[in-house]
Amino acid sequence: MTAMFQAEGISMKLKDDRWLFKDVNVALNKGDILVLRGPSGAGKTTLLKCLAELTPYTSGHSNLHGKSPMHLGIPTWRSRVMYVPQRPAIHPGTPMDLFNMAKKYASQKGKYFDDPIKIGKDWNLSAAHFNENWNYLSGGEMQRAALAVALALNPEVLLLDEPTSALDPESTLLVENTLKGRTCIWITHSPQQEERVATRSLVLPRLAFNTKDEDELDDSGATEISISF
Numbered sequence: 310m311t312a313m314f315q316a317e318g319i320s321m322k323l324k325d326d327r328w329l330f331k332d333v334n335v336a337l338n339k340g341d342i343l344v345l346r347g348p349s350g351a352g353k354t355t356l357l358k359c360l361a362e363l364t365p366y367t368s369g370h371s372n373l374h375g376k377s378p379m380h381l382g383i384p385t386w387r388s389r390v391m392y393v394p395q396r397p398a399i400h401p402g403t404p405m406d407l408f409n410m411a412k413k414y415a416s417q418k419g420k421y422f423d424d425p426i427k428i429g430k431d432w433n434l435s436a437a438h439f440n441e442n443w444n445y446l447s448g449g450e451m452q453r454a455a456l457a458v459a460l461a462l463n464p465e466v467l468l469l470d471e472p473t474s475a476l477d478p479e480s481t482l483l484v485e486n487t488l489k490g491r492t493c494i495w496i497t498h499s500p501q502q503e504e505r506v507a508t509r510s511l512v513l514p515r516l517a518f519n520t521k522d523e524d525e526l527d528d529s530g531a532t533e534i535s536i537s538f
């Protein structure tokens with residue numbers, strides 16, 4: 310069976326010629342949650358940005374349902390394979406303004422959108438939070454509101470950068486429950502979270518700071534671990 314989302318040989322060389330990561334392969338079927346972990350500075354955030362076509366990379370290619378980013382067009386690719394940052398960028402206005410603007414610019418005609426307020430209700434957020442200016446929200450409220458906006462835009466693949474890092478344990482479990490069943494690559498530093506949500510795991514080693522000659526490193530770069538339930 311062909312995977313819904315595939316990335317092969319994704320590699321990023323830094324300006325000083327060291328590899329940040331090399332030959333990363335990812336394949337996701339619908340409903341897969343691939344947990345991405347690895348030491349700080351290994352390039353996890355950068356890898357997600359490469360997969361979303363937000364950052365240029367040195368080599369490799371990816372496809373969604375067999376179609377490349379070039380074929381779909383970069384704006385469409387980014388709305389279908391969506392990167393969700395750990396902290397929302399400083400947006401003007403409210404979370405609903407962001408949602409309405411993203412909806413307006415969505416390049417796919419006839420796309421179905423969910424209601425971010427409905428998603429937020431499951432996470433102890435009220436409609437008022439979505440109509441409040443971003444800078445009046447707490448870190449945890451901001452993180453949940455931004456994630457609810459992303460989910461409501463219905464991307465096929467979510468690239469989640471530590472999506473619960475600002476949340477208390479109760480909110481973390483609520484968010485995890487909503488995300489189960491979505492197709493995601495999910496960065497976390499928490500082994501407990503990985504155990505709760507991962508259908509698969511990928512470890513990104515820290516190549517760029519390795520003192521060994523790069524040829525001595527395991528050629529496969531990242532290591533995939535399969536977890537069966």
Ligand SMILES: Nc1ncnc2c1ncn2[C@@H]1O[C@H](COP(=O)(O)OP(=O)(O)OP(=O)(O)O)[C@@H](O)[C@H]1O
Nearest residue numbers: 323324329347348349350351352353354355356517
């Ligand atoms: N285009 C680039 N040019 C030079 N350096 C870069 C580039 N992109 C990323 N880096 C560097 O690569 C390193 C990896 O950063 P990244 O944020 O991806 O790591 P991470 O694994 O997500 O770390 P953390 O777990 O701390 O969030 C950083 O030192 C960053 O500055």
